[in-house]
Amino acid sequence: MTAALPFNPPSPDAPGKPSVRTWIPPAATQEKHNFAELHSIDLSLLDSPDPKVQQALVEKVKEAIRDDGFIFLENYGISLEQLHRQFSLAQYLYDNITEEDKQRLLFDPDTGMWSGYKHPYGFKRQRGPADGIEQFNWYPREWNNYNYIPECILPFMDEIKAFCEYLTTSVNRRLLTLFSRVLELEDDYLWKHVQSHGTPTGEGYFRHALFRPVQKTTEAASKGLRMHGHTDFGTTTQLFSVPISCLQIWGRDEAWHYVPYKPGALVINIGETLEIVSGGHFKATRHRVYKPPADQAHEERLSLVLFNSSVGDLRMAPVASSPLIQREGCIEEQGVYKEFRRLMDAGVPVPTNKQWREIQIAEATDPTDTVRNRIGADQVVLGGKLMQQREYFGVKVLLPV
Numbered sequence: 001m002t003a004a005l006p007f008n009p010p011s012p013d014a015p016g017k018p019s020v021r022t023w024i025p026p027a028a029t030q031e032k033h034n035f036a037e038l039h040s041i042d043l044s045l046l047d048s049p050d051p052k053v054q055q056a057l058v059e060k061v062k063e064a065i066r067d068d069g070f071i072f073l074e075n076y077g078i079s080l081e082q083l084h085r086q087f088s089l090a091q092y093l094y095d096n097i098t099e100e101d102k103q104r105l106l107f108d109p110d111t112g113m114w115s116g117y118k119h120p121y122g123f124k125r126q127r128g129p130a131d132g133i134e135q136f137n138w139y140p141r142e143w144n145n146y147n148y149i150p151e152c153i154l155p156f157m158d159e160i161k162a163f164c165e166y167l168t169t170s171v172n173r174r175l176l177t178l179f180s181r182v183l184e185l186e187d188d189y190l191w192k193h194v195q196s197h198g199t200p201t202g203e204g205y206f207r208h209a210l211f212r213p214v215q216k217t218t219e220a221a222s223k224g225l226r227m228h229g230h231t232d233f234g235t236t237t238q239l240f241s242v243p244i245s246c247l248q249i250w251g252r253d254e255a256w257h258y259v260p261y262k263p264g265a266l267v268i269n270i271g272e273t274l275e276i277v278s279g280g281h282f283k284a285t286r287h288r289v290y291k292p293p294a295d296q297a298h299e300e301r302l303s304l305v306l307f308n309s310s311v312g313d314l315r316m317a318p319v320a321s322s323p324l325i326q327r328e329g330c331i332e333e334q335g336v337y338k339e340f341r342r343l344m345d346a347g348v349p350v351p352t353n354k355q356w357r358e359i360q361i362a363e364a365t366d367p368t369d370t371v372r373n374r375i376g377a378d379q380v381v382l383g384g385k386l387m388q389q390r391e392y393f394g395v396k397v398l399l400p401v
């Protein structure tokens with residue numbers, strides 16, 4: 001494998017580009033209680049000339065994805081300054097997007113995609129109670145036709161596109177190489193056979209998200225929750241570690257823990273596709289977005305996320321040719337793989353990746369929805385824990401609240 005080149009983006013100072021206010025990261029929380037400890041992976045070690053170093057890296061990845069399903073990635077090729085430029089662009093988008101563009105590009109989750117602009121009134125096109133979350137999502141539609149992009153951000157599309165291309169074709173490809181090696185498959189197996197291609201984010205999407213502090217009424221209705229506990233549906237999700245601590249993961253101790261801030265690091269979370277492909281050896285990470293610790297209650301949280309997607313037409317099953325799976329079998333202790341297995345054993349076809357991701361988006365509910373979020377509706381108590389229970393295509397999805 002040839003060594004990865006560092007990110008070399010188009011210039012921020014090219015003629016015709018408006019000046020952009022520099023994003024200043026807010027202060028990290030002083031709170032130390034209830035934070036997870038995550039494994040950290042140095043991606044540059046994949047370029048080591050020493051096979052022993054590479055093998056040790058694969059072993060470390062194997063342990064990390066079995067333990068948490070969440071890992072910090074460091075030395076992946078993008079500098080802190082380059083990363084902060086992308087945050088400045090996201091800040092610029094929310095400073096400058098016009099009301100007309102918000103209307104024109106308004107999302108329509110009933111289509112099964114978040115494509116476009118999400119208003120801060122819940123996860124349906126029709127406005128519900130304020131949730132303080134704005135997003136812009138770049139799907140294939142946005143990459144392929146810049147009429148679907150907010151006008152204010154058009155001068156910077158060269159930088160945003162280059163950033164996403166680097167994250168997918170360099171960072172995610174290398175990551176999938178590591179995961180393929182864990183499954184003892186050829187280096188490009190997951191990249192070639194599972195990962196979708198064709199746009200800077202394949203069939204997946206890139207997101208600029210802005211979480212504003214919410215009113216007391218919203219916080220009371222949602223019990224402090226900003227996004228429900230869930231697992232992502234694709235291959236991997238690349239999130240940038242941010243100073244405002246809202247992201248939480250469900251630990252082995254069956255409790256929620258904040259993900260700590262590590263400047264410049266990428267937080268990688270394993271999606272459902274990889275859990276199924278690996279026969280449960282990889283765990284799709286259960287995570288949610290919750291209110292931050294008290295000292296950050298009044299801060300805005302800006303977040304950049306790239307959702308890598310699997311090929312939409314595929315129906316996922318464990319890779320039978322993986323020597324790891326042949327030797328150790330599959331692991332059915334929890335999660336989406338166990339539920340897909342139930343269908344396969346009953347001879348019922350599992351949904352395609354496209355069907356699976358689109359139904360979950362179309363059927364998403366809001367944390368402020370006090371009708372659905374109660375026992376007897378979408379919630380059940382199991383083993384003393386409050387869980388969210390949904391079913392799509394005969395597949396049960398059970399997640400901690």
Ligand SMILES: [Fe+2]
Pocket residue numbers: 230231232237287
């Ligand atoms: Fe997620």
